[in-house]
Amino acid sequence: MHTSEIQAQRPRVTVATLVEREGRFLFVEEIDPRGRLVINQPAGHVEGGETLVEAARRETFEETGWHIQPEHLVGIYLWNRPDGTASYCRVAIAGRAESHDPAAPLDAGIQRALWLTPQELAGREDALRSPMVRRCLEDYLAGERHPLSVLKSMLAA
Numbered sequence: 001m002h003t004s005e006i007q008a009q010r011p012r013v014t015v016a017t018l019v020e021r022e023g024r025f026l027f028v029e030e031i032d033p034r035g036r037l038v039i040n041q042p043a044g045h046v047e048g049g050e051t052l053v054e055a056a057r058r059e060t061f062e063e064t065g066w067h068i069q070p071e072h073l074v075g076i077y078l079w080n081r082p083d084g085t086a087s088y089c090r091v092a093i094a095g096r097a098e099s100h101d102p103a104a105p106l107d108a109g110i111q112r113a114l115w116l117t118p119q120e121l122a123g124r125e126d127a128l129r130s131p132m133v134r135r136c137l138e139d140y141l142a143g144e145r146h147p148l149s150v151l152k153s154m155l156a157a
Helices: 003-009 052-064 131-141
Strands: 014-021 025-031 036-038 043-045 066-080 087-100 108-118
Touching: 003 036, 014 052, 014 066, 014 131, 025 052, 036 131, 043 052, 052 087, 052 108, 066 131
Parallel strands: 014 087
Antiparallel strands: 014 025, 014 043, 025 036, 025 108, 066 087
């Protein structure tokens, strides 16, 4: 079995956050692995020993400088890259913006955080990091909200 086939069979667990403020959503512009400037929700890999909610808080702060309060699960999404090099299991969590630290350094590859309306994002499909960006937003706008209590952690305290 080729390495790319193994990667596609074992999804990488990631979190993404949907943070709405005054009709705008928090996004990042980042450089993807192919060197393109793309738009994504604040998102990233879950670290060892970290709950999904903790990962959502951490990734959002590291990529945007925003502290958030996670409130709801929007959905869980499984996606394979078209070239077969990777598979992802994204846990999308909606949260409330609490405070911003404009001096916080942003993760490598992140160019900037920005607030966009759904209309401003429309028509920019080619600029999205993956189809999950649009789908997570659509589900949030459609009212998808599940209690965070459905995300069980059995990690040692």
